[in-house]
Structures are given as structure tokens and as C-alpha cells.
Amino acid sequence: MEKLSKGGGSQCLYLNDKLTHIVVGNPTEMEREDVARTVARGVYYAVKTSWLEDCDREKKQVHVLQRYNAYDIVFPKGQKKLVEVSDRIKKKNLEKKELTKAHVDLAQVLVDYAASRRLARTRVCFEIVELKRRQKEMEMEYVRIHDDLREKLGPLYGYQKPKNELKIEAYKLYEEDCKSKGIAAISKHHEMGFKKAMEAFGDIAKESCRCNFVTYLNDPVRKENIENHFKGMILKFPGDKTDPDVAKFVSKFV
Numbered sequence: 592m593e594k595l596s597k598g599g600g601s602q603c604l605y606l607n608d609k610l611t612h613i614v615v616g617n618p619t620e621m622e623r624e625d626v627a628r629t630v631a632r633g634v635y636y637a638v639k640t641s642w643l644e645d646c647d648r649e650k651k652q653v654h655v656l657q658r659y660n661a662y663d664i665v666f667p668k669g670q671k672k673l674v675e676v677s678d679r680i681k682k683k684n685l686e687k688k689e690l691t692k693a694h695v696d697l698a699q700v701l702v703d704y705a706a707s708r709r710l711a712r713t714r715v716c717f718e719i720v721e722l723k724r725r726q727k728e729m730e731m732e733y734v735r736i737h738d739d740l741r742e743k744l745g746p747l748y749g750y751q752k753p754k755n756e757l758k759i760e761a762y763k764l765y766e767e768d769c770k771s772k773g774i775a776a777i778s779k780h781h782e783m784g785f786k787k788a789m790e791a792f793g794d795i796a797k798e799s800c801r802c803n804f805v806t807y808l809n810d811p812v813r814k815e816n817i818e819n820h821f822k823g824m825i826l827k828f829p830g831d832k833t834d835p836d837v838a839k840f841v842s843k844f845v
Contacts, residue, residue, distance in 0.1 A: 612636045614643050615661040627665050637661040745820035746813060756803075761796035762788040 613626055615637055630637045642659035646652055653659075690698075741748050753759075762779050765788035769776035777784040789796075808814060 612638050612642070612655075613661075614638055614640055615664050616640050618664070623665055630662075630665060637665045639664070743826055746816040750807070756800050757793070757796050758785045758789060760799050761785070761792045764788070764792035764795055764799075768792070 613630065613636065615626060616639075618626060626637060636655045638655055638659045639661045642653065642655065645659075744750075762785055766776045768791070777787050779785060779788075808817065
């Protein structure tokens with residue numbers, strides 16, 4: 592210890608808060624326990640005598656490398672975790688620094704930003720709940736409509752009116768009429784094509800479409816299924832929802 596004093600260090604005969612390094616030689620059990628309790632605070636280094644000798648040789652305090660570590664003397668093998676905890680505490684104490692004002696300001700900006708985003712997230716959550724509620728209502732309405740159609744239509748449930756059937760039929764009649772007169776028909780790709788056709792042959796096209804539907808209904812098998820399904824049935828259709836005073840449409844099949 593006298594050599595350490597010559598190198599600028601101070602020698603202490605007792606453990607106290609001014610210590611930085613504890614040189615461990617061949618301690619008694621009581622001394623080992625005292626050193627172990629002190630080192631466990633994470634403030635002091637427990638080093639071997641070889642560290643002190645190297646400090647004297649280098650004429651300065653050398654870094655506490657692994658080979659100088661005296662924890663294997665101070666702590667039995669069963670207390671290895673305690674040594675690791677001590678090292679972490681020591682490292683944390685050495686690295687502890689106050690944040691700069693710029694860092695604090697940045698942290699405040701981030702916290703404020705997080706608060707606003709959390710509010711937005713809460714609003715989104717409420718909207719999700721509402722959308723799920725509306726989705727459930729719409730799914731139930733979909734099922735009600737589906738069941739109502741199947742019940743009322745029976746064998747007609749699978750029938751779907753051809754898309755733009757009336758316009759297409761009217762344009763066919765218009766095109767044939769133009770051909771018979773030797774004039775060019777306005778293209779159906781032009782907006783005036785279908786308009787002209789509907790003005791000239793709309794009523795005739797309606798009757799033609801009705802004939803097509805009658806042909807569909809009079810298929811022998813389909814006709815029998817339709818008659819059996821609707822025989823004696825009374826169908827009630829609600830009036831216009833926008834006008835509750837409108838009477839319901841009722842039909843009875845005989």
C-alpha cells in the first residue's frame with residue numbers, strides 16, 4: 592500500500608465511502624464478507640495485488656482488466672450472479688449523466704406528439720366499434736331480405752333480369768329500322784344511340800322483353816313449379832317507405 596501512496600493514491604485501513612479500489616490478498620472469512628458487502632453496492636472495484644504491482648510499475652493507475660478482478664476471491668462460486676449485478680450497477684453509475692436541454696425539449700415534443708396520436712387512436716377505436724355494430728345490423732338486414740325473397744319467389748328466386756335488356760332490345764329494333772330505310776344508325780357506343788332507340792322503339796321493346804319473360808315462365812317444368820309454389824298463396828308487399836300512407840300491395844294466387 593505504501594507503493595500506491597507514492598503513485599498518488601491514498602491508503603485506508605478501514606472500509607469507507609472514500610474508497611475506489613479494494614486490494615484483496617488472502618482475506619479471512621470475516622474480511623471477505625465485509626469486502627463482499629461493500630463491493631455489492633456497485634461502487635468499488637475488488638482487485639488482486641497484481642493490479643497494485645502493475646500500477647507501481649506503470650507509475651499510474653491502470654485499468655481494471657479481467658485478470659485483476661478479485662471477485663473469485665471475494666465471492667464464492669454460488670454468488671456469481673451477485674458479482675454480475677454489481678458490475679452492471681457500477682457500469683450504470685459510471686455512465687450516468689444529465690440530459691441536455693435539447694434532449695429534454697425533444698423528449699417533451701415526443702411526449703406531446705404521443706398524446707395527440709393516442710387521442711387519434713382512441714377515436715379510431717370508437718369508429719371501429721361503431722362500424723362493427725353497423726356491419727352486424729347490415730348483415731342481419733341482408734339475411735332478412737334474402738329469406739324474404741326466397742319465401743316469396745320460390746322457383747323464381749334464381750331469375751335475374753338481363754342487364755340493360757330493354758335498351759338492347761330497343762336498339763336492335765332501331766338498327767333494323769335504319770337498315771330497312773337505308774340510313775346509318777347512330778352507334779350504340781354514342782350516348783345518343785340508345786337514347787334515339789328508346790324514343791323510337793321503347794314501348795315496342797318493353798312488349799318484346801315481356802314476351803321473353805313469358806317464354807321463360809312457360810317452360811314446362813318451371814311452369815309446374817311456379818304453379819305449385821304460388822297456389823293459394825297471399826303475398827303482401829309493403830308500400831313506399833317514404834310515404835307510410837300508401838296502401839300495401841296484396842296478391843292472391845288461385
